[in-house]
Amino acid sequence: MSMKVLLVDDAAFVRMSLKKILDDAAFGFEYVEAGDGEEAIEKYKLYSPDLVIMDITMPKMDGIAAVGRIKEIDDNARIIMCSSMGYQEKVVDAITAGAKDFIIKPYEAEKVIKSVKAVLKLDKE
Template sequence: MEKPLILIADDAMFMRKVIKRALSQGGYDNFVEAGDGVEAVEKYKEYQPDLMLLDITMPERSGLEVLNEVLAFNRNAKVIMCSAVGQEQVIAEAIRCGASDFIIKPFKDEEILKIVTAYL
């Protein structure tokens, strides 16, 4: 069976590395990365990943805009929103828009691994 492809969309390269490191502990190693909202939509359409981890605060296009574009392209897309503490209203909006789940930063490796595994 092919390993699932995960798109990590976060403008902070450090955060993308943290996420990859955490997920690699669970055997995930097939990643595509995006550093802004426009690139996130382009990469989603190009690679059609099994799961997308999407930061709410992104340059070029917000996480919510990216979420809406991705869901318009594939209404069954699995998108987990990532946000900092204090963005509860935006998270609620993302869930209303169709996000699969969310995780609050900073998170423990096992927390993100558990959420990702639940959707793959």
Template structure:
């Protein structure tokens, strides 16, 4: 069975890019969310195996959403997505429980490597 992944990013274009990389590599995208608040709701509803989460989003940022999701499921697997120059936020995300991070613009091989590593 394909691993089920939730994609969270406020930019539809970025969600489309990740969805493309994932589906081409045999992963099942079970849902998408444009902000952290919706990500938490979708996580409860869909119970994905993994989440790719943008750090900077309106409503609720990725780190806050990560903390909420980890309250629901301490074993939730989340990979943070960040733009260049967000090192401090990436460190916060790792401390909050993110398993890995990928930098935009996405390199397909790096995305797949992070997902394989996180899913074991």
């Protein structure tokens, strides 16, 4: 059975570029997408994804608030937070809220793949 990944970003092209990186790495993931924190929580409840990759800065509800809510629903949720350069103070907030890792935009494929493997513990091969 393939793993589900919830991609959360208010920019569709960012979700697309993440999908391309993950597809190029041949993880074979299924994707669920959300455009803001509130939608992310709803999709998490519906699909219980194996991994969430979520932007911090979004309309309606930001990523940090959404991480907190998702962790309330599922304490074992595996969430990687993303943000643009210059938001380093938010990294601490994200990790405190329960994110497992953090990647900086613009995405470097290598770092995204390394983070996904570490969080999902896939680097055993």
